[in-house]
Amino acid sequence: MYVRKKKNRSGTISVVVVSKSSGRYKEIKCLGAVNTEDEAQSLCIEAQKWIHAHGGQQELDFDNNKDRELEETERVINNMDAVLINGTQLLLDRIYDDIGFSQIPDDILRHLIIARVSQPASKLATTEYLKSYYDEDIDLNNIYRYMDKLYNTQQELVQQISVDHTRKILGGKIGLMFYDVTTLYFETAKTDDLREPGFSKDGKTAESQAVLGILVSEGGYPLSYSLFNGSQYEGYTMIPMIDDFKQRFSLGKEFIIVADSGLMNNTNVNLLRQAGYKYIIGARIKSESAQVKKWILEQTHWENNCCHEYKRNYGERLILSYSATRAKKDAYNRERGIARLRKAYKSGKLTKQQVNKRGYNKFLEISKDVEVIISEEKIAQDCQWDGLKGYITNTDMEADKVIAEYNGLWVVERAFRISKGTLEMRPMFHFTERRIEAHVCICFVAYKVYKELERLIKEKKIPLSVDKVLDIAKTVTTIRVKMPENGRFYTKTLFLTDRHRAIQPLFDLIDQRK
Known part of the structure; x- marks a missing residue:
């Protein structure tokens, strides 16, 4: 037993006799509550006498004692x-x-x-x-059972929550909507309705894969996603997903679609136009008509980041921009490529060993070497396009704004990089469609x-x-x-x-x- 002083919320000081047994403290006797330290000290003397009179061993007043500190610490740890x-x-x-x-x-x-x-x-x-x-x-079997449940009943709610939250943080509307696709490979060559070999963005040519399309808002906040068969051409994924997204989440025309030129073909552009969507898409300026290409190359008085516009049919504009930095990069990449060509074909012959072995090329035989030359004329023609980039839009945005919004496509690329890398979305080790979707x-x-x-x-x-x-x-x-x-x-x-x-x-x- 020992004497203990403790301050009460009212400001008074209580003096009690306390005992400890099996790590627990028990109050044996309360001597009273007083207002001053002098009065408390008097009660402590009485408490010590009480302990002695009742055959207890008097201990130190731990309130001001290092031993008390140690015991209190031990009590907390225990x-x-x-x-x-x-x-x-x-x-x-x-x-x-x-x-x-x-x-x-x-x-x-x-x-x-x-x-x-x-x-x-x-x-x-x-x-x-x-x-x-x-x-x-968490039991592993419960996780697998939950993944089946997630696939069946909760995927839709997950995406609805994401859309609602994104709208909230963006001030009530989606605004820009960026679309792109990537591929997710499996550590197997087995195929089924979802897993098929196809063009892999991860360079995994032997494994089966699925194609993932994702919609993100300005700032890179995810809105929705869809999985497609691994052999699906990525250009055919965009319109169905956007139409489905608009219908599922009751969206009006509050958004502008931004997509890379690699996803666009005449069919997709026509479908966007017919559906009444607003869009900003990358232009394939080297594939334009002869008239448009002539106009592009006539724009000779370039300054860094300047813009020119060409009016197209259906209310579209082709916006052409030039960047000195891009021009320097284009020239550098071409020079590197040509240097490799000169080294590989310095003899002027294409040999069997120089034919790549990918795909069915392995069945090719070359009976005689083929003569090859590097065309300086084609090199000179290609130089004219250095630094040029085109954008097609049916919005009424200023040209520099269109370019800035298109450049926001990097947020989709970053979404894929984080999802596939940091969050390790792939490779996938699930082999049923429902668990792949749940993952x-x-x-x-x-x-x-x-x-x-x-x-x-x-x-x-x-x-x-x-x-x-x-x-x-x-x-x-x-x-x-x-x-x-x-x-x-x-x-x-x-x-x-x-x-x-x-x-x-x-x-x-x-x-x-x-």
């Missing part, structure tokens, strides 16, 4: 229930809810998204990560969470990238202590280093919402 390295969970949980994904009642999706953003891995490794760092016990859906949601974190970092003016913030958050620790007397837990998230404190404003937002 009652510590868990130490969680859960900084990313706390941070991404809040973002997940703010976007609106909490409308989906399954916590498994939440866990899969947080793990995908913070530590992308296989589904088996994900279960181990969740248990080790967040104390979340892509999980990565889509993860990218949405990633982009929202990026927006909040900029909003809080934290001079760090998303990946750097996540790396720091992975070292933020939360302690959980059990309070034996009332059976509750006390938790505290610790920001112990300067790196932790640099990202603490993001966690302060969490506290403000509690």
